[in-house]
Amino acid sequence: MNLAELPTPCLVLDRTILARNIRGMAETLLRLNVPLRPHMKTAKSIDVARLALAGQPGGITVSTLAEAEYFFSHGITDILYAVGITPQKLERVCKLNAAGAQIIVITDDLATAATIAAQPAPPATLIEIDSGEQRGGVGPDSGLLLQLAGRLGACLRGVMTHAGHSYAGRGVSEIARIAEAERSAVTDAAARLRDAGHTIEIVSAGSSPTARHAENLDGITEVRAGVYMFGDLFQAEIETHGIDAIAVTVLTSVIGRRDGRVLVDAGGLALSKDRSTEAAPRDYGYGLALDIRGTRGLGNAIVQRAYQEHGVVELDPMHPVDLPVGAKIRIAPNHTCMTAAAHDRYFVVDGDQEVVAIWHRVNGW
């Protein structure tokens, strides 16, 4: 099967680029002497997880309980659910753990910590630390930190943080500074807890940008990163990787044409409405158009408008191309997590147009 034969829109995953991205992150973390607990929120695929886990301890990170259930059903047991747990979701976690999983949960809430500790078989729990993103978590100096540890008691396993504000970083040195803030926040929290007599085994941190540009990860026991596997235009703009590291694209057909632009069948649903590159040095609209081989044959052709099922691609006058109705092109996404989530499978290629595998995704909750 060739990409030219596929129904569109659909998701293409270039395994050659994926393998290079995975190897690059593994080498980076090997130099920093920290193992990886890959975040599967981007790929949501067991086939990708197996590649990402090569040479790593075997644990993963997930963003939904649907992912936890799916990966456990495929034999992965050590799973960190890295979104604040609720009492209701705890039931689902305990059921999985009773079946043999080892789901680790996170919290920054005193009442929830007490509910966790009161379970007949409480899951291992990490306290979420805020390292500057101001989304979830307690500050490493907060009085709450020791109170949370007290409530959790024996199920306290460690601390975790996510420097999501690294996405607002611009350039390598700024991201390196955020990586150091991420490291120091979570290791400071671990030190305070240890000083108070708690056993802290896990000191978990990470985002793709900080994992890529950290200069020192002393005291961190595991790094969580996910986007690096696939890459996207936004990550390229903030210098997490080069633009040739984007492994996932949307295959789309031309459905109309006018002077200087084509209409394609990838709109807001197939691409997502993510506009993250609006705040980046270079604004790619809703995505960058590539030729069917995934190369820059269309120059700087950009998806300027996205309706539900229509995308409007402004062609690059310096790269004249003839794209009749039915011709196929590919769109590199702004934000790969958002774009991939609209699709239920990957059509896998190895650097050319031949489809070598179909890999499924676990969407939803």
Added chain:
Amino acid sequence: MNLAELPTPCLVLDRTILARNIRGMAETLLRLNVPLRPHMKTAKSIDVARLALAGQPGGITVSTLAEAEYFFSHGITDILYAVGITPQKLERVCKLNAAGAQIIVITDDLATAATIAAQPAPPATLIEIDSGEQRGGVGPDSGLLLQLAGRLGACLRGVMTHAGHSYAGRGVSEIARIAEAERSAVTDAAARLRDAGHTIEIVSAGSSPTARHAENLDGITEVRAGVYMFGDLFQAEIETHGIDAIAVTVLTSVIGRRDGRVLVDAGGLALSKDRSTEAAPRDYGYGLALDIRGTRGLGNAIVQRAYQEHGVVELDPMHPVDLPVGAKIRIAPNHTCMTAAAHDRYFVVDGDQEVVAIWHRVNGW
């Protein structure tokens, strides 16, 4: 089952509001003496289609071939696929038609028109007219119009347009003017084709805003509209309907809290990254927070930030509420088509918290 017991995030559909929206549109179009060919791209559900078709001729509009296949499998045969057809997709249409469907396709492309006409059993085809949106379609005065009709020959069934730029309209009178431009463009095209000897049975137009505010639909044989069934914040802002007409919301759980805000488990995936209200008189961020009953108990609490699985709700200081971790609230969406597409089912309520049905959606392509 009660909303309080559902796993989150999930999609809630209030059937009472849905029924009122459907009745309102039916009454509007009855006054204008035009039947409805409801656009199922928003709801993507046979249960909703059956309600929307009450008192109407029975044809529907779809935005994907997955919808066409799904609705045909549920007994609906008269289906307009309102996205420009490609030669490859034509095969899938012809297969459905051979099985008993009557899929109507659209085109604005000469080569495609010739390909359609060359099929052993060509589907009925409408020429797409541009009534000002400048997305797809030929102008009613364009030389292409008669050439397209010539290429299509016997499979030409009519003309269609979509005044999608009505979404940029502000207020009733501006939308009424766009509705008149939509009507005149497509009826002018029909008149030109008839003058040239073609039989034009279908003169199809519509969007929810223009359907709602048209003053005259003379010459239009059917109106296509879809968003009106569910409504959303953006449509409320452009005065297509009141804010109490929003039938679809996302049920979400509080997963963390800080001064003045709560973190919820509905982020960019559950809500979509649509920011259409950014350009509206009132910017709702990524959505408006409602209490679990779907009422304004939280005042003007807005989802100000949306990460993949986290939403940050800024609470309204004028409406102090106690929302512990695990508490459930609902989020009214900016753009209901985008938000609903992240979910595979509706939990249906009748104005309160009791779930009375689960209706499935057909996502993907």
